[in-house]
Amino acid sequence: MRILVTGGCGFIGTNYIRRLLSHDPDAVVVNLDKLTYAGNPLNLDGAAEEFGARYRFVRGDIADAELLPRVLEEHGVEAVVNFAAETHVDRSIDDPAPFLTTNVLGTQNLLEASRRYGVEQFVHVSTDEVYGSLGPTGSFTEGTPLAPNSPYSASKASSDHLCRAYHMTYGFPVVITRCSNNYGPYQFPEKLIPLMLTKAENDEPLPVYGDGLNVRDWIYVLDHCLGVDLALRKGAPGEIYNFGADCEKTNLEVIRTLLQIVGKPESLITFVADRPGHDRRYAMGYDKARRELGFEPEYDFAEGMRETVAWYQNNRDWLENVRSGSYIDFMNRWYGERK
Numbered sequence: 001m002r003i004l005v006t007g008g009c010g011f012i013g014t015n016y017i018r019r020l021l022s023h024d025p026d027a028v029v030v031n032l033d034k035l036t037y038a039g040n041p042l043n044l045d046g047a048a049e050e051f052g053a054r055y056r057f058v059r060g061d062i063a064d065a066e067l068l069p070r071v072l073e074e075h076g077v078e079a080v081v082n083f084a085a086e087t088h089v090d091r092s093i094d095d096p097a098p099f100l101t102t103n104v105l106g107t108q109n110l111l112e113a114s115r116r117y118g119v120e121q122f123v124h125v126s127t128d129e130v131y132g133s134l135g136p137t138g139s140f141t142e143g144t145p146l147a148p149n150s151p152y153s154a155s156k157a158s159s160d161h162l163c164r165a166y167h168m169t170y171g172f173p174v175v176i177t178r179c180s181n182n183y184g185p186y187q188f189p190e191k192l193i194p195l196m197l198t199k200a201e202n203d204e205p206l207p208v209y210g211d212g213l214n215v216r217d218w219i220y221v222l223d224h225c226l227g228v229d230l231a232l233r234k235g236a237p238g239e240i241y242n243f244g245a246d247c248e249k250t251n252l253e254v255i256r257t258l259l260q261i262v263g264k265p266e267s268l269i270t271f272v273a274d275r276p277g278h279d280r281r282y283a284m285g286y287d288k289a290r291r292e293l294g295f296e297p298e299y300d301f302a303e304g305m306r307e308t309v310a311w312y313q314n315n316r317d318w319l320e321n322v323r324s325g326s327y328i329d330f331m332n333r334w335y336g337e338r339k
Contacts (some may be wrong), residue, residue: 002028004077004119005231006062006110007084009033010126011187014043016081016225021051021227023153028054030075033084034061035093038188062106068113079121080114081232082107084161088190089129089152093276096151103155104162111166111174122174123232124163128217128242129153130178133279139217141285142178142240149277150186161241167238175235177228179243180284183304184221185311189322197312198254198263198319210274215281219245220304223297227286232292244284245297257301261309 007013008031020027023275033039047055056075060067062084071077084106085094086099094313107124114122117202131140132147144163148154166172183193192311196206227243249257254271259266288297310317 001026002030002076002078004030004032004071004075004080006032006037006080006082009035009039009041009043010083010087011038011184011191012221012224013083013220014183016083017044017047017055019222019225020060020229021047021054022114023033025293028075029056030071030077031055031057032060032062033057033072035059036086038087038190040186040318040322042321043186054216062110065113065265066108066129069117072113072117073143077117077119078120078194079123079232080110081125081228082110083125084110085125086158087127087152089150090190090275092150092152092155093184100133100153103152104158108162109160110161111172114171115166115172118143120173121232122163122172123235124174124176125157125228126160126176126178127153127156128178128244128282128284129179130157134281134283136249136281139244139283139285140178140242142242142288147278149279163244164238165284166224175231175237176240177231177243178240178283179224179227180217180219180245180247180285182219182221182224184308185315187221190320192254193258193308193311194319196251196258197262197309200259200262200268203264203268205270206255206268207270207272208251208255209272209278212255212269212271213250213252214278215248215283217244217283218247218254218301218304219243220299220307221298223299225291226298227289227295227306230289230295234293236292238290239292240284241289241293241295242284243298244286247301248281248283249301257305258309261305296311297304
């Protein structure tokens, strides 16, 4: 199968490509990535040598209406897995415009190019954040109404609606996946776990929003990649599949687990003003994915966290390369305004 993976130099896309090429000897992957601040070509360093002609990289933007038809035709693409997105909530609050451009207009452009070319399978990777915030009990299902509370989640909900519309209007074979919070190797260090790990190892204060009791449902990135691959191979067109790992943790629990692994004191935790529209709790019900796709997460949180910390500690050159980027100024300014 010839698969176009968009956003493949990002965190989840990188892990998906590496897993896909390692597990399926017949897969050919074309990685289309704009290489914004969170897209790191070092993530797939050596992939061309390891996988030969089965891995190809194209630098480009899913919002480029002239580029996409050429890529699809030149590489004979049969399926598309769309990871390309602006993803960071704090950045979306600071400036929503790039999120609308990539996540909404870019997705529509990718859908249209794929439809016109005759792509046979299209998986759109979304997020649990489109559902909004849960109360103290229950979990999101695929039928939960969308109620996004940030510009980021609103842009992803919009792209989900576009995908559904393309299926309903044109019969286009699109599948939507929504997943809980990912963690693992190659995650950009503006995200909670790598950000707190970096600060803890440098004995810097760990900024925690509000009271730290916001709950997220965590999943190791390779389990999410398994789910996306199952959706590609087994998902029914027009359907939505949630992926989770039955792993609800408060932000404080996550950070305390991290501090225990690296042997740092909890006195590093510093509470800062909460961010606007901060959803209180997420929890993902994935009975449908288990029943229809055979999905079952393989990693528990303790194991996944140990492997995550070990990966960052063993790949300090990668981390230093990423940390030299412009995100540092942004995050320092963001947290500084909330002290």
